[in-house]
Amino acid sequence: MTAVLDARNLSKVFAGQPALAAADLIIEPGEIRALAGANGSGKSTLVKILAGVYEPEPGASLEVAGERVGFGPGNSEAAGLRFVHQDLGVVGSIDTVDNLALGHGYRYMARGAISWSREVAAARDALDRLGYDIDVRRPVAELSLSERTAVAVARALSPRRADPRVLVLDEPTANLSASESQRLFDLMRRVQATGAAILFVSHHFDEIFSIADSVTVIRDGRVIDTRSIGELTEDELVAMVIGKELAAADSAGSRGAGGPVVFEARSVGGASVKGIDLAIHEGEIVGVAGITGSGREELASLLFGSRPRSGDVLVQGRVVDRDRPDLSIAAGIGLVPSDRHQNAAFLEATLRENIGVLGMDAHVDKGVLRAAREKADVQNWLRRLQIRPSRTEAIMGSLSGGNQQKVILSRWLRHRLKVLLLDDPTQGVDVGARAEIHELIVQVAREGMSVLIASSDHEELALLCHRVVIMSRGSTQQTLYAPDVTADHITVCTVSAGGRDTEASPTTDRPTGGRST
Amino acid sequence: MTMQDRGELSEIATDGSGAPVANPWWRNRVRVPGLDRFSGLYILAAVLVIFAFTIPGLFFTTDNLRNLGASEAVTAVLALGLILPLAAGVFDLSVAAIMGLSEVIAISGQSHGYNPVLSCVAAVVACAVVGVVNGIIVVRLHVNSFIATLGMSSILVAATYWVCNGGQEIVNGVSTGFTSFGTDQWLGIPSSIYFMVVLGIIIWFVLRFRPVGRYLYAVGGNATGARLAGVRVNRLIFGSLVISGTVAGLAGVLLAAQLGVGDPTAGPPYLLPAFTAVFLGATQITRLRRPNVIGTIFAIYVLAVGVNGLQLAGAPSYINDLFNGAALIAAVALAMRVNRSA
Numbered sequence: 001m002t003a004v005l006d007a008r009n010l011s012k013v014f015a016g017q018p019a020l021a022a023a024d025l026i027i028e029p030g031e032i033r034a035l036a037g038a039n040g041s042g043k044s045t046l047v048k049i050l051a052g053v054y055e056p057e058p059g060a061s062l063e064v065a066g067e068r069v070g071f072g073p074g075n076s077e078a079a080g081l082r083f084v085h086q087d088l089g090v091v092g093s094i095d096t097v098d099n100l101a102l103g104h105g106y107r108y109m110a111r112g113a114i115s116w117s118r119e120v121a122a123a124r125d126a127l128d129r130l131g132y133d134i135d136v137r138r139p140v141a142e143l144s145l146s147e148r149t150a151v152a153v154a155r156a157l158s159p160r161r162a163d164p165r166v167l168v169l170d171e172p173t174a175n176l177s178a179s180e181s182q183r184l185f186d187l188m189r190r191v192q193a194t195g196a197a198i199l200f201v202s203h204h205f206d207e208i209f210s211i212a213d214s215v216t217v218i219r220d221g222r223v224i225d226t227r228s229i230g231e232l233t234e235d236e237l238v239a240m241v242i243g244k245e246l247a248a249a250d251s252a253g254s255r256g257a258g259g260p261v262v263f264e265a266r267s268v269g270g271a272s273v274k275g276i277d278l279a280i281h282e283g284e285i286v287g288v289a290g291i292t293g294s295g296r297e298e299l300a301s302l303l304f305g306s307r308p309r310s311g312d313v314l315v316q317g318r319v320v321d322r323d324r325p326d327l328s329i330a331a332g333i334g335l336v337p338s339d340r341h342q343n344a345a346f347l348e349a350t351l352r353e354n355i356g357v358l359g360m361d362a363h364v365d366k367g368v369l370r371a372a373r374e375k376a377d378v379q380n381w382l383r384r385l386q387i388r389p390s391r392t393e394a395i396m397g398s399l400s401g402g403n404q405q406k407v408i409l410s411r412w413l414r415h416r417l418k419v420l421l422l423d424d425p426t427q428g429v430d431v432g433a434r435a436e437i438h439e440l441i442v443q444v445a446r447e448g449m450s451v452l453i454a455s456s457d458h459e460e461l462a463l464l465c466h467r468v469v470i471m472s473r474g475s476t477q478q479t480l481y482a483p484d485v486t487a488d489h490i491t492v493c494t495v496s497a498g499g500r501d502t503e504a505s506p507t508t509d510r511p512t513g514g515r516s517t
Numbered sequence: 518m519t520m521q522d523r524g525e526l527s528e529i530a531t532d533g534s535g536a537p538v539a540n541p542w543w544r545n546r547v548r549v550p551g552l553d554r555f556s557g558l559y560i561l562a563a564v565l566v567i568f569a570f571t572i573p574g575l576f577f578t579t580d581n582l583r584n585l586g587a588s589e590a591v592t593a594v595l596a597l598g599l600i601l602p603l604a605a606g607v608f609d610l611s612v613a614a615i616m617g618l619s620e621v622i623a624i625s626g627q628s629h630g631y632n633p634v635l636s637c638v639a640a641v642v643a644c645a646v647v648g649v650v651n652g653i654i655v656v657r658l659h660v661n662s663f664i665a666t667l668g669m670s671s672i673l674v675a676a677t678y679w680v681c682n683g684g685q686e687i688v689n690g691v692s693t694g695f696t697s698f699g700t701d702q703w704l705g706i707p708s709s710i711y712f713m714v715v716l717g718i719i720i721w722f723v724l725r726f727r728p729v730g731r732y733l734y735a736v737g738g739n740a741t742g743a744r745l746a747g748v749r750v751n752r753l754i755f756g757s758l759v760i761s762g763t764v765a766g767l768a769g770v771l772l773a774a775q776l777g778v779g780d781p782t783a784g785p786p787y788l789l790p791a792f793t794a795v796f797l798g799a800t801q802i803t804r805l806r807r808p809n810v811i812g813t814i815f816a817i818y819v820l821a822v823g824v825n826g827l828q829l830a831g832a833p834s835y836i837n838d839l840f841n842g843a844a845l846i847a848a849v850a851l852a853m854r855v856n857r858s859a
Contacts, residue, residue: 306745329747337745344745346738348805357735357746360728368726395805411746 004029004197005081005166006063010056012045020045020056021221025199027166029065032188032198033226034212036205036241038402038430042221043201047170050199051083052076065165080165082156084172088148092141096151097123099140103155126154130187144292146180150187157191167191168199171428173207178456178491179291185211203430205234206459206487219243242432259283262450263333263419268311271298274474275311278303280419280450285441287461288454289490290471297338299471300423300454304328304335315418329358332418336408336425340401344408347397351387352378354396355411381410386436402433409437413444420444422453426460438464458490470494556848557801557819564819568826575829579705587700587707589821591772594713595787596794596813597720598764601757602662603795603808604724606737609758611651611666612765612791614673615644617784619769621680621687624779628690637695640773641766647673648762652755662758670785677781687779699774709771713814716764721810733757734807789838793820793845800849820844 005027012020020042027033037043048054050062052073062069064079090099097119108118123136132150140148149172157164169188173181181204188198188211202208208215209229216226217240224240259282267275273295280286290296301307305320305328313320313333321327325335337343346354355378356363363374375392382390385406389399396404405425412420422441426434441464445451455461461468468480470493480489568577575581595612602609619640626636647669654665678684701708724730735743736750744750772783797820798812823844824837 304745325745326747326749335745342739342741344739344742346735346742349734349738350805353731353735357731357743357748360731364728369728369731 002029002066003027003063004031004065005199006061006066007050008061010046010049010060012042012049012054012056018221020049023218023221023223025050025216025223026226027197027199029165029197030192030195032192032200032211032213034208034215034229035199035201035218036203036208036215036237037218038241038432041218041241041430043218044170045221046218047083047168047199047201050076050081050168077160078162080162081168082164082166083168084149084152084156084170086171088152090140090148090152090155093139095139096127096134096136096143096154099151100126100155100158104158104160123154126158127151129190130154131183131190132187144180146176146183149176149184153187153191157196164196166197166199168201170201171203172200173202173204176292176456178458178494181207203428204457205237208237209234217241238431259448262316263452264314264317265303266312266314268302268309268313269474270302270307270309271295272474273298273302273471276471276476278452278469278476280452282450283445283448284467285445285451285453285465287465287468287485287490288452288471289456289458289461289468289494291494292456294471294494295474296454296456296471297423300335300421300452301337303452304333304421306335306337329415332416334412334415334417334420336405336412336420336422338423338427340404340408344411345396345404347395349396350393351382351396351399351407352392354407355381355414358411359415377414381414382407385410385413385440400430400433402429402437405429405437406433409440413440417449419450419452422451422455424455424457425453426455426457434460458487458494461485461490462487555802557797557815560844560848561819561822564823564826568822568830572826572830581825581829583702583705583707585821585825587709587775589817590707590709590713591768591775592787592790592794593814593817594709594716594768594771595765596791596798596817597713597716597810598761598768599791599795600720600724600808600810600813601733602754602761603799604730604733604737605754605757606740607655607662607754607757609651609666609761610663610788611647611669611673612761613785613788614670614677615647615762615765615784616769616772616787617781618647618673618677618680619644619766620773620776620783621677621779621781623695623770623773624687624691624777625680627692627695628687628779630690633692633695637770637773640770641763644766644769645759645763648759649755651762652758655758656751656755662754666758670788674781674785677784681779681781684781686781691777695774696777699771699777709775712767712771716767717810717814724810729753729756737807790817790820790841793841797845797848 003026005025007023007025010020010023010025011018023042023046025046035043035046045054049056049060049071052071052075055071060071062071064081067079069075069079091102097116100123101119106114106119107122108115120136127134127136127150130150130153132147134143134147134150140151143151153167153169156167172184176184185207188200191198200212212229214226214228215232215237217224217237219241261279262282263280265276265278267277269275272293276299278286288296288299298307302309303313304325305313305322306325308323315331315333318331320331320333341347346357352375356374360369360374363370363377378392379390382392387399387403387406387410396407399407409425425441426437429437438460441451441453453461453464462485465485466482468485468490470477470480470490472494478493480493595616599609599612622640622643623637626639627633651666651669654660654669655662681687698708703711724733732743732748732753735746735748736753740750769784773779776783794813794817795808797816798814799806799808801812801815803809803812820841824840827836827840828834
């Protein structure tokens with residue numbers, strides 16, 4: 001059988017440094033191929049060469065379905081390569097019909113006017129074929145993330161000069177909850193059934209194992225190996241990606257929290273959250289799980305006070321003012337928010353400014369900010385968290401996602417906190433940095449900090465948390481304690497707790513070990 | 518802005534994925550001040566050389582340089598106040614109208630028989646109040662700063678004409694002590710330049726050595742992120758608008774002292790030059806592309822030298838606007854081009 005995609009000897013050198021070295025990628029028709037690798041390993045460079053964004057070094061060749069294709073955006077599209085990039089590229093303020101037209105234009109015209117009824121029918125049909133029944137006239141911003149992804153996929157697959165042969169999905173599940181990811185996998189299988197191959201870039205190994213037929217691992221710009229999923233274990237894959245055995249965070253030592261209650265929430269509500277009560281002891285790590293729309297995404301910002309809330313938050317028995325992040329911080333609460341680009345990072349500023357934005361007063365002497373002192377302090381933190389590059393004057397935007405997240409984390413760790421709230425702390429972070437962040441969280445909890453982690457990553461919760469609160473429809477449904485705190489249990493509880501994605505419920509029975517609150 | 522920033526002219530940049538990004542070969546090998554951050558220096562040098570050959574007897578005279586320095590000092594003071602809101606990502610389009618109001622109040626007060634100092638204080642206080650109103654509209658009423666200050670600008674033009682009894686120039690009763698401040702010199706340098714330098718040093722110090730300066734840039738970089746890091750975003754935006762209003766008031770007093778009459782049309786033409794200076798200045802000298810004091814003052818004098826020389830060489834007076842606009846677009850485009858490839 002002729003390979004549908006046969007790319008050979010792809011290299012790319014940036015400023016004398018190889019970002020990709022002689023990479024080969026061969027995909028068979030109808031195959032779902034995962035592309036795995038840490039941040040900065042060369043995954044994106046490879047995808048961008050295929051998409052024609054970067055031009056490869058001389059010597060590279062590309063064949064699609066046996067025919068030679070040149071490199072460049074027009075060429076790869078004409079040959080049937082279709083791309084859905086991580087940010088999806090859909091326009092939120094316009095509806096699905098218009099978004100699809102951005103890809104191929106309006107196809108049904110009558111006497112110079114758009115025939116809306118036929119456009120709507122065609123859009124509905126395109127989404128239906130992907131297994132999505134959505135209102136195609138609603139602004140895309142009002143759709144769920146997986147629905148938006150479906151719109152982007154429908155646009156990529158829309159008929160053009162050539163039939164789609166290979167669909168490239170660049171981290172399509174990065175922001176999706178477990179059940180939404182399931183819906184996307186269903187979509188991918190439908191695409192596969194049409195005979196097109198899929199190249200699927202992902203950080204999540206469990207996803208790779210549940211959807212992909214085979215996986216290609218890239219490390220330091222080199223293709224390490226391509227293996228069939230059936231002959232691979234998850235540990236082997238992790239070792240291939242990071243090039244060493246992953247040291248599991250020592251979570252056992254931090255378990256057990258008999259200390260006093262440090263943080264308390266009393267009937268906290270707001271957004272989709274309704275009256276949550278929660279107490280966190282000294283040194284305790286509490287997880288919050290729940291599907292999209294359960295209130296899990298909003299809880300951390302409500303507790304921090306950056307989102308208007310009802311109810312009270314107390315630190316060591318003292319009530320903290322609402323809607324005042326600065327007073328929350330003064331009371332000893334910190335928040336590592338989700339979506340660091342929007343909510344935390346100053347991308348055009350230096351690492352020193354990113355870290356130093358908190359606790360600047362410590363370096364003010366007689367009214368003057370002492371830059372040298374601040375620099376030394378920040379330098380210390382960059383080293384301690386192994387942030388690369390470790391220059392205080394490096395620009396935040398030039399760092400990889402994992403390093404950026406470590407910068408945000410060090411901003412808070414440097415500040416003496418009593419309570420640290422984390423909202424999806426390892427989203428879009430490579431495995432190496434993920435493990436380092438996990439170790440840091442365990443370490444600060446051991447030193448007495450109370451930690452709350454709201455996360456869609458259930459393995460992360462299982463690894464770190466003493467107990468996990470399951471949220472559904474805005475309130476806490478149940479609490480899992482050790483030994484029931486496992487990724488599978490958490491997943492089962494979140495989807496069986498009465499969420500809206502009932503079709504995605506796993507077949508496993510509800511666990512008996514979970515204690516109800 | 519500092520020596521240590523200048524030491525890193527040709528470092529290897531990386532993109533978001535951590536992969537190094539291509540540098541043109543000549544950027545790696547030739548360690549010269551880059552076209553991006555130092556384009557203004559090149560323009561200045563070229564212009565000076567041309568004038569040295571073509572019109573040496575006209576351009577390089579003490580009187581010409583003195584006049585140039587003094588008249589541009591007003592624009593510079595206005596632009597210095599504007600740096601603060603722009604650093605926080607907030608527009609203040611009303612600064613020129615505020616300056617115009619201050620100019621006529623300072624003169625009008627004297628023509629009504631009040632003490633010149635009192636008149637000037639009244640003018641500046643009125644402008645501070647306008648800044649407070651701007652701040653309330655933006656922070657409390659949540660009106661976009663661009664729209665709020667555009668509207669305020671129009672209101673202030675009306676107020677300025679009202680002070681001038683419907684648009685007449687005020688020429689009577691202006692104290693000679695006041696106008697001589699506008700033309701006085703100390704050690705051969707016009708007084709307005711000292712004023713600009715002192716104000717520039719204060720704002721430079723605040724932006725660089727006070728936490729509030731860093732907070733302003735943080736708000737400008739990512740307001741949500743700043744708020745979640747405990748920065749009092751609304752307070753800073755409010756404060757920056759009060760200060761830009763107050764400083765525009767000071768610029769108006771300076772302008773009044775130079776003009777010696779209350780001219781209701783005097784303020785608004787300064788709007789574009791002030792914004793041009795801050796935007797152009799943000800691309801110059803500093804590694805981080807932000808509104809800053811040194812870049813702003815530098816930009817003003819680069820533009821002024823160019824315009825002045827062209828006029829002395831016989832170019833028509835509208836060359837001023839043409840040169841300012843073209844230089845802004847060219848310099849920023851050049852900075853962006855080099856920035857993208859670096």
